[in-house]
Amino acid sequence: MAYNLKKKLSKPERLVGGHRMCAGCGAPVAVRGVTRALKEDDKAVIGCATGCLEVSTFMYPYTAWKDSFIHNAFENAGATMSGVEAAYKAMKRKGKINEEYKFITFGGDGGTADIGFQSLSGAMERNHDMVYVCYDNGAYMNTGIQRSSATPQFADTTTTPSGTESAGKPQPRKDLAAIIANHNIPYVAQTTFIKNFRDLHQKAEKAIYKDGAAFMNVLAPCPRGWRYPAEDLMEMCNLAVETCFWPLFEVEEGKWTLNYKPKKKLPIEEFLKPQGRFKHLFNEENKHLIKIIQEDIDKRWENLLYMCGE
Amino acid sequence: MSIRERLSGNEAIATAMKQINPDVVAAFPITPSTEIPQYFSKYIADGLVDTEFVPVESEHSAMSACVGSESAGARTMTATSSCGLALMHEILYIAASNRLPITLAVVNRALSGPININADHSDSMGSRDAGWIQIYSESNQEAYDNFIQAVRIAEHKDVRLPIMVCQDGFITSHAVENIELIEDDKVKEFVGEYNPKNYLLNNKQPMSIGPYDTPAYYMEHKRLQAEGMKNAKDVLLKVAKEFENMTGRKYDLFETYKLEDADTAIVVINSTAGTAKDAIDRLRKEGKKAGLLKIRLFRPFPAEEIAEALKHLKAIAVMDRCDSFSNQGGPLGADIKSALYGTENAPKLINYVYGIGGRDVRVENIIEVYDSLYEIIETGKTGETYRYLSVREREVE
C-alpha cells in the first residue's frame, strides 16, 4: 500500500497533546512518527529513559500516554524493556495473556549513548523483541544542555562552553547507529523528519514488526539547546541530511543501505550557521575549525558510501 | 510427606525457586550467590520450570529488568551478593516505590574494598533504607523456608513491597546440610498465583508507571509506602502461622534461645546464631544464664517486640557483621539502642563489630563476648560500647 501521510495522521494518537514538551521540540515528533507505524489493533508497552520526554509526558497524576508506559531510571531503559518483554513471553507461554503486544522504548542521546549504553548494548545483544529509539537532540537537555558523546564537535554546551581557551566540545560525536549495527541485530536505522515522514515511518514499521531487537537513531532537534527559531524544526532536519551531517541509512540483517543521497552535498556551514551553539565558529580565529568538521563529515560519508556499496 | 535432602543454602534457594516456578528470573553472577542462577538455568534447560530467564549484563540491569517484568505483571525473582547488591542500589528504591513485590535472594558478602568474597552483612545493611522487607536466615533450612514465605508476604495486597531473603555467604550458601523440603504441589498451593491489580500487560486497562512526582504528591506516596512496610509485620506473622500448619516449622519476628530467664544476651543475625547457641549451652552448664535473640525480620524493624523481649536483661551485646563507620557501632546496634530508648532500667549495651570479611567466629569468641557482659555486670562499668571482636591490634603480630 502506498504511503500517505494524511491517512497516517488520521490514526488515533498514542501520545496525546497536553504534555509539557517545549514548542518545536523534536522528541514528541519522533515518538508520534514511530508509534504511527503500530497497527491500530496492536497493543504496545512504551518505555522511556529519564530525560525531557519522560518528565514532560508523565507528571503525576497525568499521563500523555495512551498505551501502557514505563519509566524506570536514566540509564536502564534497555534493561527495563528487556524485563517487560521477558514477562510478556513468559505470560504468553503460560496462557496468562493472548493479545499481541509490541515493545518500544525511547531515550535521549545521554540516556542511550552515555549512561545507558551498557544497558542498551545488553538488551540488543540478547535480541529481545523490542525497538529502542534514541531521540538524539545532541546534549543532556533536561538538565540544561550539557555535552554528551553524541554532541557534535565544537558545539557550545554548558559543560563545553566556548571561551578564550575553548572552542566548544573538543571531540567529534560517537557513531551510535554503527556501533549498534555491529551488534548484528536484525534491524538498525538512522532517520529524521524529512518531507512527508515516509523514511521515518517505513523504518519504524520495519523496526517494530521485525522479530528481535531493532534500534533507531532519530535526529530530534532542540530549539533551545541548538539555539535556532522553534518553527524551523523541519528546516534543521533537512539541512542535517543535505549536508550529510545526518545521513539516512539502514542496516537490515547485516546489509547496509543508503536511503538518500543528496544531489549536491551542501557545505556543513549551512547546517552550523543557523544554530547559536556554533556561533563562535564563525569568528575569524575559529574558521579553520569548520574545515575540521567538514573533513570529519566527509570521511564518515565516504565510509558510509563504502559500507552501503555505493 | 516432606522430602529429606542434603543441600547447600544456594541449592536450597534454587530449589524453592524451582518449586515456585516464577514467570521471570533476571540475574547476574557474583560469588557467593552465582550458583543460584546456575542451578536455575539448568532447571530451565531440563524443562523443570517454564520461567523466562534474562541473562543480563550487570546487576543494575538485573534489578532494572526485574522492575520491568514485575510491572508487566510477572512474578519475578533474582539473586545477588555484595557489589551486585550495591550496583542495584538505585533501582532497589524504584522497585519499592513502585510497590513491586520482587523476591531477591541475597547471599551476604563483604563489600569492596578491599575486595573480599566472604560472609559479611555490609551489602544488605547498605540497602536497609531502600524500602525492601528484609528477612535473615540462620541455616539452609531457614533460607529455604523464608524464601517460600517471602513471596506471600511481598505480594500481599496490604504490603506490595519487594523482599530480600538473606543468608551468610559460604557458611550457609555453600555448606551442605540436611534439609526438609516441601512437596512441589504444596509449595505451589502455598504461594498461589500472582494476580496483581494493576500491570502493564493488562489488556483492559493500560497503566503508566514511574511518573515524575512533584512536591504536591511525593510525600503522600512515600507515606503510603511506609504504610505497606508497617503492615508487613502482621502479614509476616500470618504467613508464618500458615507455614507452620503446613510444615510444623515455627517462625516468628525473631527467635529467642534461653532468653526468658537470662541475665545476659547477645543479639545476632544469620549463621552466627548457631555458634552462639553452642556457646550458650556451654555457659549454661557453668550455671551462667546466657541467652540469645536472633533477628529474623529486620525491615520493618519489630522494635517494640524486641524491647519487650530484652528489657529484663542486665547486659546485652549487639553483634554487627558490618561497621557503619559512624564511630558508634553497626546498624543493628543503632536499631537495638533506639528500640530500648524509653525502657526503664534498660540493660547495659555494648556493640561488637565481628566476623567482617569472613573472619572466623568460633564458640570461644562468643564466650569472650559473654565474659565481657559478665564483667560489665560485676563492675557496673560499661566501658567502650563500640568494640571489635577477634581483631589483632596490628596487621601482623
Ligand SMILES: Cc1ncc(C[n+]2csc(CCOP(=O)(O)OP(=O)(O)O)c2C)c(N)n1
Ligand atoms: C543516575 C542519574 N544521573 C543523572 C541524572 C540526571 N539527569 C536526568 S535527565 C539527564 C539528561 C538527559 O539527557 P538525554 O538523555 O540526552 O535526554 P534529554 O533530556 O536531552 O531529552 C540527566 C543528566 C539522573 N536522573 N540519574
